Amino acid sequence: LPEAWLQLIAPYFQLGDLIGNTVRIPKINFDAIQEIAAPHTLSIAFQEEAARYKMAIEKLKNQDIAIPPIGLQATLRSYQLQGLAWLQKLDALNLGGCLADDMGLGKTIQVIAFLLQQKQEHPTAINLIVVPTSLLFNWQDEITKFAPSLRVLPFNGSDRPSNISTFKDYDILLSSYGIMVRDIGILKKQNFNY
Secondary structure (H helix, E strand, C coil): CCHHHCCCCHHHHHEEEEECCCCEECHHHHHHHHHHHHHHHHCCHHHHHHHHHHHHHHHCCCCCCCCCCCCCCCCHHHHHHHHHHHHHHHHCCCCCCCCCCCCCCCHHHHHHHHHHHHHCCCCCCCCEECHHHHHEEEHHHHHHHHHHCCEEEEEEECCCCCCCHHHCCCCCEEEEEHHHHHHHHHCCCCCCCC
């Protein structure tokens, strides 16, 4: 290919991943796509979706405070309510996100509150939590304490189920990194909500 063509298409490969004959670019890169693509090459559907994302992300900057879900056995601090609102807004946009905070400020309770809200919106959904082995029991205790209505399947130890049909009776599958790697063949058969 001529060097000029390579320079023209290289940014697309930097934004996304080549899957078969298609470059898949995550939606979060919508701004970058608009910068590198000629406007006439972008479909009307993409332009409308990008405009919606841009407007929604601008609204995220003016963070609202979330209302804790029914059944949460805790009082969230204002910054925890902001973290919960952040997760809820990202969910509404079908985007992933990250809670990055100092240790001990309550990221676990924010995630538990979010998953409790998810259960209310999607009663049959199954969520996967993967943590270091040393934190499995802490997460189990925190879920039981703050959201006792969430049904948790500890997916660790030698007696863990080998058939995903067992998962349907639970809201959360709680596992460790080591078990996840070992049982990836089983876990990838399940469509997890989060």
